Amino acid sequence: MKFMVIVKASKASEAGQMPSEELLTAMGKYNEDLVKAGIMLAGEGLHPSSKGVRVRFSGTKRTVVDGPFAETKELIAGFWLWQVRSREEAIEWLKRCPNPHDEETEVEIRQVFEADDFGAEFTPELRQQEERIRAQAEKLGKK
Secondary structure: OEEEEEEEOOHHHHOOOOOOHHHHHHHHHHHHHHHHOOOEEEEEEOOOHHHOEEEEEEOOEEEEEEOOOOOHHHOEEEEEEEEOOOHHHHHHHHHOOOOOOOOOOOEEEEEOOOHHHHHHHOOHHHHHHHHHHHHHHHHHHOO
């Protein structure tokens, strides 16, 4: 099972404040443990929303909205993508994580959809297309 682990933003992360050397060291060790356990597929921090944009969809109309965005508690500061056996295993790994911010922090765990989750609507042709796209994306990721 794949899970996205979402680190919520803080006022400090939204202000562009970089983590301390102590936190970077602790996170580096934690990430090494995740990799050694065969769990971590990806993990990155994100720039503050002031450097981001949103594209709002309304029918065929697209509107670009520049950051920053107001509700810090709804923003994402970083993420991991994990492959684990269960939701409970993801929770246990997350409990070992250093606090990503110097304040009260929430980290969300969300299961990633996999092909079988879509049922009959995900036809054999769509599955083949998905496999081709993933293979091409993997090649690009290795460049």
